[in-house]
Amino acid sequence: METLPIGKSLERIDARAKVTGRAEYGADVRLPDMLYCKGVYAAHPHAKLLAVHTDEAKRAEGVACVVTGADIPGEKMFGELYVDQYALVCDKTRFFGDVIAVVAAQTQEQADAAADLVTAEYEELPVLATPQMALASDIAINADYPNNICGNVHVRKGDIVAGFQAADVTVSGTYRTGFVEHAYIEPESVTAIPDRMRRELTVLGCAQAPYNLRLTVARMLNIPIAQVIVKPSVIGGSFGGKIESAESLAVRAGLVALITGRPAQYTLTREDSIRESYKRHPIDFDIRLGAKRDGTLCAMQVEAIGDAGAYINMSPPVMYKTATLGPGPYLISNVDYNATSVMTNTVHTGSMRGFGTPQAIFALENAMDELAEKLHLTPTELRRKNLLQNGDVSPCGHLLDFHEVSIRSVMEKAAAELEFDDKYARYTAENKDGRRIRRGVGIAVSMRGASIGADGNGFDVARAYIEVLDDGSVNVDLGLTELGQGLRTCQSQMVAEGLGVSFERICLGNTDTSRAPATGACIASRSTLLGGGALKDASIKVQAIMARALARQFGKSTDGIVFREDRVKFADIDISFGEAAKICYDLCETPIAVGTYVVPRLNWNEEKGFGEPFYTYTYSCHAAEVAVDLDTGSVDVLKMVGCHDMGRAINPAMAKGQIYGGLAMAQGMALIEDLGHSAKTSALKNLNFEDYLIPTVLDVPDCNVPILDEHHDPRSAFGGRSLGEPATEPGAGALLCAVNHALGHAGLIRELPADLDRVFAAIRSMEGEKS
Amino acid sequence: MKQITLRFMLNGKNMELETAPNKRMLDVLRGDLGQTGTKEGCAVGECGACTVILNGEPVASCLVTAAQMQGGTVLTIEGMSETLIGRVLQDCFVEGDAVQCGFCTPGFIMSAYALLLKDPHPTREEIREAVAGNICRCTGYIPIVNAIEQAGIKLRA
8 A cells, every 4th residue: 555645644743842841932031241222112103213322221131232224234114015115114103013123132121121212203293093084184104105195006806886787786884894813822033143154143042934034134234145044943833924024133133233243132022022023904994896696706896905004014015915815705797895904003914824915805704694685595505506617707807717616515515514404594593582692603604815926027936946865865945834734744644645745754944044935925825836846847857867876877757757655666676765866976976956946937927917827726714603692792603614625635634724713813813803993093902912802711612623625736746735725715705704694684784803892782773773 | 239149949958158138030040040841921921931830839930029938938830840740741741732832831831841840630611720820822722721630630640
């Protein structure tokens, strides 16, 4: 029997270090003579920064240096796509999380104390705390964007006017979501270490995107890229959150390290982490759907406004995903989806697991339930009527003829596990008997584009390095980061299968940007598809080198050579992989290769908002069951089911782990997580876990079920594709559909989070209407 | 503030150091002693990442002072491999895929250790209550509860 490495739930390679306390996270780094840093935050969220006074802080006990924006020798701003973010403010503060100075001292306590001694002079400007205020104002937060609009994607298909004219029934309404914090349990920490021989920096710590960080540090501190070496530490969760957040810390700590010649560690407190790190976009959706009497969708029109906050960050690509994936996995001929991001003086928003889609799916799926209610159909009946099938054209115009369009099977499996249809009928009936605790069920579906999409046409690339050693062990250098999802175990499984060797031969070391070739980052649920492609390419190249050596050694043709299950076979030769490796070295061949994978150019028409927005898709469905207490407004989640077709599960246990975690994260977004943003001052009130509540073990149902509905994707080297983001994407939508079902009125609650106050108010207004 | 001579037992070894009496236990462990397996996630006792065992009870070490450790017995993640319960828990966390990013893991293992020390037959509900003070953003908790339940079964076998 064959024992291929993929598809097995192998033990994660970093687990033993993590359960023994040996794993070294950013703040665990200890170096001789190391300094500790503390940032000084802006006192005003929108103000000209006239002066920063640091003399007193510089004289404080233990202080080695105090730096400000003026000390940055290179470019003053950074950003992955749009360069507009300060690591240290130079001329104007834009939100409360801006840092105006950094104090470095012998101990953290000394740095904290001295930071309080830094003062500044400001000329205050009006605070634009919401997109509505920013759109109405003639003041530009960023002069390059005079109307404060920093991103817009407009998807159009068919004829929206004719679509609504053809509709028998329409629904419309406004849905809103709030800021969501990533809430990785490890607050950000980086350590910058100056080289003793030359102007070179090594950066350790929580870098989700080490090559982006390298570039930012190089540009801002005037160091050649090759002399910024990034070695991510073990990372304590990220969910998209430790990209730009880690970069600004690295620039500040790097500046201290270069000035003092000493290692500098910069660790955020939880409060500072929440204050300055970017969030999930709050998005307002004006949504309108039209359908025939039998439920066939004929028109979808959405106007979405996202709050970009103080810096552009990832807002334009987030709007791209909102607009291209927001229409869902439905067959619909007439679509007009317009997503716009607006800058404000609030905390900036950027990458977070889902990247603009959990919000959109929440809005669409609840509107779908409104439509179902109006048509006297159940939620599943309406969806069954409209879900995509093989050969259909997606809402954006993509002909889906290249893989199994499995969304119907995915939904049916989730629905069956929750007994959705039965419970929907039962609860609908029993809730009419006047009971005060009502149950409800909800279901939400999504299709997620793998990787960046056409938005990244031409630069959606991954690279990997494979080196076979003369004992047959395999060194792999890969710049895609382990964030806890199990990436490095899964990538090891893919190399093993690609090379045709046993898993045990694979040695995937820690990422080191001076060793692993530059790769696009571990973002956008792209690493299985992209990393797999690069590893496959490198494997083929290494095998070709080995085949050449073997042909020389044995004097036989290696045409049709097979590397499989640790054996190498050609002609009448059958040797172990280890023997083959040794022959290469005996003959002075070099079985080393760098593999590259680039997503093929996608045919997307940006002007028309139509075409192929992504290369391939993952299909997902979440179903949820809740109990709502009409007297208190409390929502008890009874069960959630997550069913996903991620192509092929490289490591099924870890794939299920993503789903368990994604369901819990969706629950937090749907029901409790609230940063307490002030629409007046733009401040965030809830800066630690005593106020910013995330689900605990007692909140999450003990009976949640993850389901894998695998259909290997021919567009992926090893058949697998995205799961990280899909795993949380439809959950908030499903939960709100369930809450609204329990309350007897689809679309009753249209704003997240549906916390105690909001649910209670909805119940009061509903009962007030009746009485 | 005047320093004190702090004496306590850490993972079976006698410790003696000069430190400020109001220093956080977390800083004594991570700073003075370089035992960085215990993590800091919130500093207000809400996340549970800094959980250690002090005199048999799980405590948030960010809320305990050095003076409160005087003469005490402390167990941390670094000492778990030397205990039977700890070893079994570690194995079950690994085998049950209860570890993702791993930052909350030491705290969960310490809370679970304290539970299994007192009650080798916990129900799932008791397990859930025992780790209710530990938060995890990655795993959705079920694999963690499974791992602790499995550890109980193995320890009883």
